[in-house]
Amino acid sequence: MDIVIDALIKIRNVTKRYGKTIALRGVSLDIGRGITGLVGPNGAGKTTLINIIVGLIERDSGKVVIKTGEKDFRESIGVIRDKVAFPPELEVEYFLRKIADLYNVDISHVKHVIDIIGLRDVKHKRIGSLSMGYKKRVGIAQAVVHNPVLIIADEPFTQLDPIIKVEIRDTIHRLSKEEGINFFISSHDIADLEVIADRVILINNGKIIRIIEKGGILSMMIRADNVESLKEYLIEKGFR
Amino acid sequence: MNWRRLRILYEMESKRISSYVMPLIFSVIISFLLIQWLFGVKLLYQNEPEEYLSSIISSFLMYFFLLFGMSVSLLYIVELKSDETRGIVDTFITYPVGRGDFALAKLMVYGLNISITTLIIALIFLIFSGNFLIFGLGLSLTFILGILLILLCSFSISFVAAVFIRYSPLSEIIPVFYFVGGFLINLMTSNISAEKLVLFLPFSVLPGLATGMYEDPTKMIIYLSISIFAYLEIIHLTYIWLNTYKRRALE
Numbered sequence: 001m002d003i004v005i006d007a008l009i010k011i012r013n014v015t016k017r018y019g020k021t022i023a024l025r026g027v028s029l030d031i032g033r034g035i036t037g038l039v040g041p042n043g044a045g046k047t048t049l050i051n052i053i054v055g056l057i058e059r060d061s062g063k064v065v066i067k068t069g070e071k072d073f074r075e076s077i078g079v080i081r082d083k084v085a086f087p088p089e090l091e092v093e094y095f096l097r098k099i100a101d102l103y104n105v106d107i108s109h110v111k112h113v114i115d116i117i118g119l120r121d122v123k124h125k126r127i128g129s130l131s132m133g134y135k136k137r138v139g140i141a142q143a144v145v146h147n148p149v150l151i152i153a154d155e156p157f158t159q160l161d162p163i164i165k166v167e168i169r170d171t172i173h174r175l176s177k178e179e180g181i182n183f184f185i186s187s188h189d190i191a192d193l194e195v196i197a198d199r200v201i202l203i204n205n206g207k208i209i210r211i212i213e214k215g216g217i218l219s220m221m222i223r224a225d226n227v228e229s230l231k232e233y234l235i236e237k238g239f240r
Numbered sequence: 241m242n243w244r245r246l247r248i249l250y251e252m253e254s255k256r257i258s259s260y261v262m263p264l265i266f267s268v269i270i271s272f273l274l275i276q277w278l279f280g281v282k283l284l285y286q287n288e289p290e291e292y293l294s295s296i297i298s299s300f301l302m303y304f305f306l307l308f309g310m311s312v313s314l315l316y317i318v319e320l321k322s323d324e325t326r327g328i329v330d331t332f333i334t335y336p337v338g339r340g341d342f343a344l345a346k347l348m349v350y351g352l353n354i355s356i357t358t359l360i361i362a363l364i365f366l367i368f369s370g371n372f373l374i375f376g377l378g379l380s381l382t383f384i385l386g387i388l389l390i391l392l393c394s395f396s397i398s399f400v401a402a403v404f405i406r407y408s409p410l411s412e413i414i415p416v417f418y419f420v421g422g423f424l425i426n427l428m429t430s431n432i433s434a435e436k437l438v439l440f441l442p443f444s445v446l447p448g449l450a451t452g453m454y455e456d457p458t459k460m461i462i463y464l465s466i467s468i469f470a471y472l473e474i475i476h477l478t479y480i481w482l483n484t485y486k487r488r489a490l491e
Binding site for chain 1 (some may be wrong): 245248249251252255256326328329330331333334335336337
């Protein structure tokens with residue numbers, strides 16, 4: 001396991017079992033600053049790991065330590081879940097204002113978030129009436145609205161057409177570079193993260209199998225022979 | 241209890257309820273019950289009014305508890321279960337609020353809406369049907385207070401259901417629960433003393449108090465206070481349990 005100095009989240013030997021199925025087999029990793037990707041095929045344990053980190057499910061054993069400086073870790077992290085689950089009856093701006101209010105954040109910040117996420121055109125529409133692309137944007141906005149140190153995103157690129165996917169990817173990249181927000185993003189497709197991630201953690205069958213730093217990904221992806229070897233490696237490990 | 245966050249959740253939840261269906265359903269149920277009761281009282285009143293007044297209010301409140309409690313529970317639990325299934329509750333837990341905050345805010349919205357609707361209907365009924373004159377102010381206020389106590393019992397019992405909502409099809413078993421409860425209440429009312437009964441059904445003591453039926457009314461008021469406190473404590477303890485449960489996932 002690579003130890004990251006100044007890690008935001010330290011995960012040590014975390015296990016989780018659902019009946020006879022083992023979802024996580026002693027996962028240990030550090031999540032540092034920048035954009036960290038968690039890539040693995042369906043059923044690899046990504047969502048289980050993320051739900052354990054954000055406190056939605058309990059782990060069977062191991063440790064999760066979140067070092068973001070707040071007493072309640074939820075004050076300093078934002079969560080984008082794989083399910084787009086927001087009250088469909090509420091208007092976008094009203095919902096974001098209330099979430100900002102929950103965090104005791106100045107409501108004027110909501111306008112800034114609406115602008116940078118690209119929700120200005122739909123801010124008075126009900127969430128339930130939005131397209132999937134806009135719903136995903138609302139997902140990013142509600143995670144960003146309280147200026148978090150870290151955003152944990154579970155499959156933010158699923159159910160999106162290629163153009164919207166690129167737009168969402170650009171938004172995440174911009175938030176990381178311009179607003180200084182760190183990201184931990186899961187995806188089942190390495191192509192979603194290859195351009196923006198500073199490091200990618202490969203997970204399969206409940207185990208961390210490899211951690212690739214940005215230079216590593218790029219050099220592997222750019223050089224044709226390495227593309228092939230990376231492909232072979234990923235196929236061997238069960239990736240598509 | 242963080243009242244500021246509860247207020248924000250309450251405002252969001254009240255904004256989410258935009259349908260008139262719920263008050264309409266309750267209006268129909270309550271009107272039906274009140275009309276039934278009116279005819280019952282009028283008939284009995286013609287014969288022996290003094291003897292029947294107290295018991296008729298008690299029995300009305302009991303049936304009211306069964307039907308009303310069941311409806312309130314169904315509405316609240318169905319709505320909460322729907323939010324749980326759609327993942328909305330889990331989304332809110334990622335904010336600095338607990339499952340208990342979310343459930344309590346929802347209950348407060350339903351509670352307030354339903355209480356206001358019910359009390360308005362009850363008042364209109366008492367005033368326009370002339371029952372204020374039949375019963376006098378004391379018994380009429382007892383009737384209103386009884387409804388408030390029924391609501392407290394219903395809401396606290398419903399709130400406990402939020403604990404189990406992820407594990408069972410609760411909305412389907414609520415009617416069964418209430419009818420079994422009704423049977424047990426009937427059994428209890430005929431077999432246990434008034435002092436013990438008031439601990440479970442605080443509203444049962446009100447008609448007796450209003451008509452001066454008890455030798456030691458102070459004692460009954462103390463039992464009534466204990467009962468109200470116990471029902472409030474059910475809500476409080478459930479709230480704490482719901483709010484701490486998910487926190488155990490982390491250190």
